[in-house]
Amino acid sequence: xxxxxxxxxxxxxxxxxxxxxxxxxxxxxxxxxxxxxxxxxxxxxxxxxxxxxxxxxxxxxxxxxxxxxxxxxxxxxxxxxxxxxxxxxxxxxxxxxxxxxxxxxxxxxxxxxxxxxxxxxxxxxxxxxxxxxxxxxxxxxxxxxxxxxxxxxxxxxxxxxxxxxxxxxxxxxxxxxxxxxxxxxxxxxxxxxxxxxxxxxxxxxxxxxxxxxxxxxxxxxxxxxxxxxxxxxxxxxxxxxxxxxxxxx
Numbered sequence: 001x002x003x004x005x006x007x008x009x010x011x012x013x014x015x016x017x018x019x020x021x022x023x024x025x026x027x028x029x030x031x032x033x034x035x036x037x038x039x040x041x042x043x044x045x046x047x048x049x050x051x052x053x054x055x056x057x058x059x060x061x062x063x064x065x066x067x068x069x070x071x072x073x074x075x076x077x078x079x080x081x082x083x084x085x086x087x088x089x090x091x092x093x094x095x096x097x098x099x100x101x102x103x104x105x106x107x108x109x110x111x112x113x114x115x116x117x118x119x120x121x122x123x124x125x126x127x128x129x130x131x132x133x134x135x136x137x138x139x140x141x142x143x144x145x146x147x148x149x150x151x152x153x154x155x156x157x158x159x160x161x162x163x164x165x166x167x168x169x170x171x172x173x174x175x176x177x178x179x180x181x182x183x184x185x186x187x188x189x190x191x192x193x194x195x196x197x198x199x200x201x202x203x204x205x206x207x208x209x210x211x212x213x214x215x216x217x218x219x220x221x222x223x224x225x226x227x228x229x230x231x232x233x234x235x236x237x238x239x240x241x242x243x244x245x246x247x248x249x
Contacts (some may be wrong), residue, residue, distance in 0.1 A: 034128060059210040074202050086126040088145035089198040092154075092198050092241055094214065094219055094248070096233055099142040109137050119248065121154075121212040123195055125202055137228070144241025151196045153249055162210035179208055214248035218230055 001240065019238050095115035096107070112124050113133065123146070134143060146154075161168040161175055168175055170188055177186040182199040185191060194205045226232025228240075 025225065038119055043205070086131070086145075087238065089126050090146060090151075091124045091126050091130065091142055091143050091198065092121060092146040092245065093124055093134065093143040094241075095119065095141055096246065097130050102140070106137055106140065109133050110140060113141075115135075115141065118230070119214045119216055121214050121245075121248075123206055123209075124152075125198055134236075142228060142237055142244065144232050144237035145239055146194075146245060147239075148196050150242050150245045150249070152192050153210075154197070154245065155192055157249055158212040158214065159188075159191075160210050163208075167210055176208075180204060214245075217244065217247040237239070 010117070056058060059122040082112050092112060093115065095110060095118055098110065099118075102110075110116070113124070115122075116128075124143075134141060155170070161170060163175075163179065170176070170191075170212050173187040176188065176191065180186075180201070183204055185205070186193060186199070191205055191209070193199070194201055199205075221233045229235065
C-alpha cells in the first residue's frame with residue numbers, strides 16, 4: 001500500500017491566534033459571570049465582567065504582597081537603631097493608603113493600631129513598641145505630635161464613643177460619665193485634658209473613643225510611599241502633622 005503523501009499544516013497568522021485567545025478568554029469570563037448570577041446571587045448584585053479577576057491579576061497581587069513582606073522585614077531589622085527619640089508623649093497616626101498590595105502581616109499591624117480604613121486616625125502613647133510598629137508599616141501611615149487645638153477640634157468634630165460595637169456621637173456628657181466616671185471624667189473637656197496630657201487613664205479614654213474618620217485632603221496625597229522627610233507623605237512629620245490634621249478634619 002503506497003504511503004499517503006504528507007499534507008502541509010495550514011498556516012494561521014499570529015494576529016488570528018491572538019484574537020482567538022482573547023475571544024476564548026472573554027467567553028470563559030462571561031460564563032463565570034452567568035454562573036455567579038444563576039446560582040445564589042442576588043440579580044441586583046451581579047458582578048460585571050471587569051469585576052472578575054483574571055489569573056494574572058491574582059499573580060500580580062501575590063507578588064506585591066510578598067514584596068511588601070520582604071520590605072517590612074527589612075524595615076523591622078533596622079527599626080531599633082533607626083528610632084528617633086520622640087519629642088512628645090502623644091502621637092496622632094493617620095493611615096494614608098494600603099489595599100490589595102499589603103501582606104496580611106502588614107494589615108495585622110495596622111488593625112492592631114485600629115487603623116482599619118484609609119484616612120482613619122488614632123491617638124497613641126509614644127513608646128518604643130509603638131514606634132517599632134510604625135517603622136514596619138511606615139509606607140502606609142503618617143504620624144506626628146498633635147497640638148492642643150487639634151486635639152480639641154478632632155474630638156469635637158469627629159469624636160464618637162464606641163460602646164458594644166456601636167458608634168455613639170459625643171452629644172451627651174452622660175455617655176462619658178457612665179463609662180469613664182469612675183476615673184473622674186464626666187465631660188468632653190475631661191477627655192481632651194486626659195489625651196493632651198497623656199494622663200494615667202489615657203488607655204481607657206482611647207479604648208472608649210473610636211478611630212477618627214477623616215476626610216481626604218483637597219488635592220489628595222502625592223508620593224504616598226515616599227517618606228515625608230524625603231518629599232513624600234509617609235512616616236514621621238513631627239509637629240507638621242498639625243497642618244495635615246487641619247486639612248482632613
